[in-house]
Amino acid sequence: MTNVDTPTNVEAKAEPILDQTQASADDVNGTQQYLAPVVLAMQALAVDGKQAHWHIRGENFIAVHELLDKLVDHAREYADLAAERTVALGLPVDARLATIAAKNPLPALKDGFQNYGPMIQQVVAQLDAAIAVVRRAVEGLDDIDLSSQDVVIGIERGLVEDRWFLAAHLATD
Numbered sequence: 001m002t003n004v005d006t007p008t009n010v011e012a013k014a015e016p017i018l019d020q021t022q023a024s025a026d027d028v029n030g031t032q033q034y035l036a037p038v039v040l041a042m043q044a045l046a047v048d049g050k051q052a053h054w055h056i057r058g059e060n061f062i063a064v065h066e067l068l069d070k071l072v073d074h075a076r077e078y079a080d081l082a083a084e085r086t087v088a089l090g091l092p093v094d095a096r097l098a099t100i101a102a103k104n105p106l107p108a109l110k111d112g113f114q115n116y117g118p119m120i121q122q123v124v125a126q127l128d129a130a131i132a133v134v135r136r137a138v139e140g141l142d143d144i145d146l147s148s149q150d151v152v153i154g155i156e157r158g159l160v161e162d163r164w165f166l167a168a169h170l171a172t173d
C-alpha cells in the first residue's frame with residue numbers, strides 16, 4: 001500500500017504559490033499588481049531623493065540636505081518592505097533599472113543645483129505622486145490581502161510624515 005502523505009508525494013502535488021500562502025492564485029497575483037507600483041515608486045524616490053540631497057543649496061541647506069537623506073533611507077526601506085512581501089508570497093519583483101525608468105510614476109526633477117524652495121517643491125510633488133500610488137494599493141488590497149495592506153498602510157504613514165517635514169520649510173507664516 002502506498003503512503004500518500006510521504007513528503008515526496010506531497011511536494012510533487014503542491015503548487016509553489018499555494019503552498020506558501022494558502023491564498024488563491026488570483027489573490028496572490030492581485031497583491032503583486034498593487035505592490036509592484038509601490039516598489040517602483042519607492043526606488044524612483046530614493047534615486048531622485050539623492051539627486052536632490054546633492055544639489056540643494058541656499059538657506060536651510062544643512063537641515064534640508066540631511067532631511068533628504070532620511071527620505072532616501074525611508075524610501076529604500078519601504079521598497080524593501082513591499083518587494084519582500086511580494087517575494088514572500090512566492091512571486092518575483094521586476095525592479096530592474098530599465099523597468100523603474102519605464103514605469104516611474106513620479107514627476108521629473110530638474111537637473112543641476114537649485115535653491116531649497118524650488119527643490120523642496122519638486123520633492124514634495126514627487127512625494128504626492130508616490131503617496132497616490134501607495135493609497136491606490138491600500139484601497140486595492142482591502143479585498144485581497146490584509147497583511148499586504150498593512151505593509152502599504154505603514155508606508156503611507158511614513159511618506160506623509162516625510163512630506164510634512166519637508167513641506168514645513170515652505171511655510172511663510
Ligand SMILES: [Fe+2]
Pocket residue numbers: 053069
Ligand atoms: Fe550625503
